[in-house]
Amino acid sequence: MTRKLFGTDGVRGTANTYPMTAEMALRIGAAVGRYFRRDAGGVHRVVIGKDTRLSGYMLESALTAGLTSTGMNVLLLGPVPTPAVGLLTRSMRADLGVMISASHNPAQDNGIKFFGPDGFKLSDQAEAEIEALIDAGVEPAQAANIGRAKRVDDARFRYGERVKSSLPRDLRLDGIKVVVDCANGAAHRAAPEVLWELGAEVIPMGVAPDGHNINRGCGSTAPQAAAAMVVAHGADVGICLDGDADRVIMIDETGAVADGDQLMALLASRWAVDDRLTGGALVATVMSNLGLERHLAGLGLRLERTAVGDRYVVERMREGGFNLGGEQSGHIVMTDYATTGDGLMAALHFLAAMVQSGQPASALARQFEPVPQLLKNVRFAAGKTPLDSGAVKAAIAGAEAELAGKGRLLIRKSGTEPLIRVMAECEDEGLLNRTVDDIVAAVEAAAI
Incomplete structure (x- = not known):
């Protein structure tokens, strides 16, 4: 069964243009609601998060209408990072999680990503079956069985506590000055809060979303502004998230940028020494640098390559029992703690390495010499x-x-x-x- 509507990461396109229209979002909501509400009994719920794009309001309302029409109860999380949706889908015992975001794309785009009840993104097969339901049309629930919708006020705080809990209990970031660029996106509150609560001195940027400025000249796809801020403020390190905060790019104290390959190399080597790297391998995509593969081989570790997309990385990790993977673009997946790429969590583990090793960011962010x-x-x-x-x-x-x-x-x-x-x-x-x-x-x- 083939997919036409779904791409590498859900459904994506220009807002108010097919397929990212209110009408299509309603149909998608109804189809996915019917797909996950396979029996008439019990309580069925779905959590919906979004980033800060203006079109998120429209798509959130349309998806809610489609989902409730099939009897699903909808919990609206508001602006939260994509990994928060994966986390809360599972922890709140939802049948389905939905994230409204086009990730690193410009503000005029938007997208819809889905998570199953286990908190992981859907398989190609599941997406193809949902597409078939969209094409066939879905019979709505009877009037007495229409679902309800309500806001959840503490989603951001639940996520923040989970992210912090991935670090050793006694680890603090006191004395570390951090520039954090939130791309005017989904983590514009969560990321600075978490860093401050852990003791860091925080210099935030990209924290004034207006519906139109997400990823504009900031974030992981444009780290130059954050790099300049790191140097100007004499910061120890910089963190650049993308619009939905599922990817991260690190900046050292000199303003040099380190991509996901360097961060994965650091984590893999540290986890291997601590005997925490399951399977002796890192999972990454065909885009990762050949230098990373050679570096891992020199440590006696393997690089398992997949097709592009953090969803395919996670699928391989689950198949092979691996616990670390990601993409050069900055998706870092640590399945001991999360079900998808988590930019903030990965950044915290980089800061933890700084604290535990006593080394500056520049010594940790250049693990290998990339092949041109x-x-x-x-x-x-x-x-x-x-x-x-x-x-x-x-x-x-x-x-x-x-x-x-x-x-x-x-x-x-x-x-x-x-x-x-x-x-x-x-x-x-x-x-x-x-x-x-x-x-x-x-x-x-x-x-x-």
């Missing part, structure tokens, strides 16, 4: 399929021949945006640039 990597994105017009072009296929074949034995090439269509991602790694930077540019030129010509 180049990633370029090409946007394509609606209805276009650039990767089917003969010229593009020829350019890719030529690049693969040139890189054979010298590096690697990855070409893929984004699952969340109309983009073709062209990535290559090679020690020879001249060859690296030439091969990527040749493919990009071919894709650009086929994309218009």
Whole structure:
């Protein structure tokens, strides 16, 4: 069974344009409500969180209408990080969790992500079955069985306590000055609160959402402003979250940026020494740097690669019994504590390493020397399929021949945006640039 509506991470698109319309959100809500409310008896509930996008109000209302029409009781969490939804779905014994967010995308986009009763994201099979229900239509519940909706006021605090509990009980952050960039997103209250409660001196930024400024010139996709703030304030470390706070980029005291690969390398090595890394492996995607793989091999550890998307990372972790994984983009998944990527939790574990080792951020954030990597994105017009072009296929074949034995090439269509991602790694930077540019030129010509 194939999926058309669902992408790499739920349903996503431009707000008020198919599929991110109120009408479609109502239909999705009804279908997913029917899917998880398989029997007529008992109490059925769903938790809904969102980030700070203006369109979140519209989609929240439409989803609530669809869900209650099938007899589901809805608990509205308000603005909370995506990992909070995974946590609270399970801890509040909900049948379903929903997060309204387009993550790192600009404010005009939005998305809908789903979590099963175990707090983990849905499988491809489940999403395909829900799509079939959307297409077929759903019979609403009888009038007496319509669900109720109410606000939950303490969701942010429940999440904050869970995040703090992932650290050793006696660990404090006293004396550490932290810049935290919340991307004007879902963690704009939770992240500064948690850091302050643990004793850190907190310099917050990106904490004034207005519905339009999420991820705009801030957060994990634009860490330059936070890096400048770290240097200007003489901070010890910087934390850059994205719009829904499921990913993080770290900044050391010099203003240097460390991606998810470096953070995973740090955690893997520390956990291995403490005999906490199950299976002797880290799970990451095909996007992670070859340098990470070589670094782990030097420590006697393995890198298990998956398709792009933290959902696929988590699926492999659960299949193999691994407890650490993530993405270069900053999704860090620690299944001992959480069911999905948690940017704030991962950042706290980096700060814990600073406290426990007595080393500065700069000594911890550069675990390995990356192999030169180049990633370029090409946007394509609606209805276009650039990767089917003969010229593009020829350019890719030529690049693969040139890189054979010298590096690697990855070409893929984004699952969340109309983009073709062209990535290559090679020690020879001249060859690296030439091969990527040749493919990009071919894709650009086929994309218009």
